[in-house]
Every structure is written in structure tokens, then in C-alpha cells.
Amino acid sequence: MDVTTKPVETTRPETDLAPDLPWxxxxxxxxxxxxxxxxxxxxxxxGHSLEEATRLMLLVHNEGRAVVNDGPREQAEIDCxxxxxxxxxxxxxx
Amino acid sequence: MSESVPFLPDPKGVLVTLDADDxxxxxxxxxxxxxxxxxxxxxxxxxxxxxxxxxxxxASQEWWRLMGTELDQSRLADRSAxxxxxxxxxxxxxxxxxxxxxxxxxxNEARLALAARLKVEVEEDYxxxxxxxxxxxxxxxxxxxxxLLVLATQ
Numbered sequence: 001m002d003v004t005t006k007p008v009e010t011t012r013p014e015t016d017l018a019p020d021l022p023w024x025x026x027x028x029x030x031x032x033x034x035x036x037x038x039x040x041x042x043x044x045x046x047g048h049s050l051e052e053a054t055r056l057m058l059l060v061h062n063e064g065r066a067v068v069n070d071g072p073r074e075q076a077e078i079d080c081x082x083x084x085x086x087x088x089x090x091x092x093x094x
Numbered sequence: 095m096s097e098s099v100p101f102l103p104d105p106k107g108v109l110v111t112l113d114a115d116d117x118x119x120x121x122x123x124x125x126x127x128x129x130x131x132x133x134x135x136x137x138x139x140x141x142x143x144x145x146x147x148x149x150x151x152x153a154s155q156e157w158w159r160l161m162g163t164e165l166d167q168s169r170l171a172d173r174s175a176x177x178x179x180x181x182x183x184x185x186x187x188x189x190x191x192x193x194x195x196x197x198x199x200x201x202n203e204a205r206l207a208l209a210a211r212l213k214v215e216v217e218e219d220y221x222x223x224x225x226x227x228x229x230x231x232x233x234x235x236x237x238x239x240x241x242l243l244v245l246a247t248q
Contacts, residue, residue, distance in 0.1 A: 031217040032209040034235055036242050037202060044195075080146055081161050085168050087202040091148050092157075 021094050023076035025069040028089040029060050041086045042068060045079070100237065101194075101244045108194040108244050112183040119233065121180050123204045124173045130207050138207035169203065172196040191248060198241050205234045 027038070035057055042053040046069055059066035068090075069079050076092045083090035100116060102109040112120065131139035143162070147153040175196040179189055189197060212227050214220060220228060 031214055031219065032206050032231075033202065034238055034242075037198075037238060040198075040242055040245065077146075077157060077161070080157070081165065084144075084146075084161075084165060086199055087142075087206050089144055091144075091146055093148065 022070040023073045024067045024093050025076050025079045025083070026065050026091045026093060027056075027060050027068050027083060028091065029064045030089050033088060035061065038088065041083070041088055045082050045086070099240075101241050103244050103247050104188050106188050107190040108241070108248075109186060109188050110179060110183050110194075110197075111186040112180070114184070116237075117180060117184060120237075121177075123200060124177050127169075127173060127200070127203060127207060137210040137213065141206050141210035142203070169199075172199050172203075176200040191245075194241065194245060198238060198245070201234050201238045201241070205231055205238070208234070 027042075038057045038060065039050070039053045042048050042056055043050065046053075048056065056066045056068055068083075070076070071079075073092075080090045080092050098111065098113055100110060100112055102111075130136060130142060143158065145151065145154040146157045175193050179187060179193060179197055208227075209231060212219075212223060212231075214223070214231075220231075223231070
């Protein structure tokens with residue numbers, strides 16, 4: 001089957017007010033996700049050591065949120081997708 | 095939860111063997127998750143589609159427009175894998191690591207959706223749940239914990 005598709009132009013809201021600043025991927029505390037599960041997800045997605053993933057999980061649990069990665073906006077959006085795929089409550093901020 | 099061991103390490107992934115009670119309970123999950131969003135103002139749907147940019151609703155909406163379909167497809171693929179594993183689990187079947195991870199995500203998604211419908215928003219909310227509801231959440235958490243233990247050895 002020959003399927004020809006044309007590129008689709010998408011527009012993004014002009015919110016990159018400080019383009020040089022990294023975008024932060026934040027995971028928020030919730031009362032449902034298990035601590036061990038959060039550690040497993042952070043290790044799997046970001047390659048953290050057990051110690052680092054546990055530190056971040058405890059930060060989420062105790063402080064309500066933790067920055068788990070940062071970088072260009074596109075990477076932060078992909079990271080956010082993967083965290084949502086695993087059921088974690090993740091947001092992006094600059 | 096059954097008295098038998100549902101998950102065991104296997105050279106090719108994870109051996110899963112479920113008894114009739116586990117199969118009956120877990121086989122309800124795909125239909126339950128399929129119902130998410132079928133009623134107005136479903137808190138389960140809201141939990142599974144939270145804003146990504148807290149201070150920018152327009153950017154959040156755009157993110158969900160670009161990523162939402164793919165995320166839905168990913169979740170459906172996980173549920174399909176989950177169903178096939180449940181069907182084969184009475185006599186024991188080996189999940190690949192990818193299938194085991196999908197299985198784990200479905201258990202987690204079910205807990206998130208159920209807890210949202212039960213209006214569990216802070217840890218103290220567990221205390222007001224009736225025994226059956228709390229038991230369902232604890233059962234799923236127990237299965238997740240057992241599978242995580244095996245995945246930690248892989």
C-alpha cells in the first residue's frame with residue numbers, strides 16, 4: 001500500500017521566555033504510587049543508581065515534589081511522557 | 095491474594111502462575127480501565143490526564159494534543175499484553191521483561207484509577223475507605239510489590 005503523508009505543521013505556544021534556562025521535569029507526591037514503584041521507574045527511565053532514585057523518591061514523599069531531570073524543552077516533554085506512561089504525576093517548568 | 099507465589103524469576107523473564115481467585119480479580123482490570131472517562135467528570139480520567147504545565151493551560155493542552163493519543167495507545171497495548179498473560183497464567187507462563195513491565199504498569203494504572211474514584215487524595219483518605227475498597231487497593235499494591243521484587247532481581 002502506498003501511503004503518502006504531508007508534513008503537518010504544528011505551532012507551540014510562545015512560552016519560552018527564557019530559552020537559555022533548562023526545563024525541569026518535576027515529579028509530585030501522590031498517595032497511591034508505591035515508594036518501591038517510584039524508585040523502580042526513576043531507575044528505569046533515567047538510569048539512576050538505587051541510592052539516587054531512593055533519594056529522589058524520598059524528596060517527593062517528604063517535600064511533595066522533586067526535580068528528577070532537566071534539559072531542553074523537547075527532552076523534558078519526552079521525559080514527562082514516559083513518566084505519565086508509568087503513572088507518575090509529572091510536570092514541566094522552567 | 096493467593097497463598098502461592100504468583101511471580102518467580104525466570105531466565106527469560108518472569109514466570110507468572112495465578113490461581114483462580116487472582117485470575118478472577120485481575121481479569122476485571124482491563125474492562126474497569128476501559129470504563130475510565132465513560133462518565134462525566136470522572137476523577138479517574140482526570141488523574142490519568144493531569145496538566146503538564148501547571149502555570150500554562152494552553153501549553154498543557156498542546157502537550158496532550160501531541161502526546162495524548164500515543165499515551166492512550168501505549169496504555170491499550172499494556173492492557174492487551176496484560177489480558178494475554180492473565181489468560182495463560184493458570185498453568186504458568188513466562189513473561190518477557192517488557193511484558194512484565196507492562197503488567198506492572200497496568201496494576202499501577204488500576205490502582206490510580208480506583209483510588210481516584212474513591213477520592214483518595216491524601217494518605218489519610220485510606221482510613222475512611224470501607225474494608226472492600228481498601229482491600230482492593232491493598233491487593234493490587236501487594237501484587238505490584240511482589241512483581242517489583244522479582245524485577246529487582248533481573
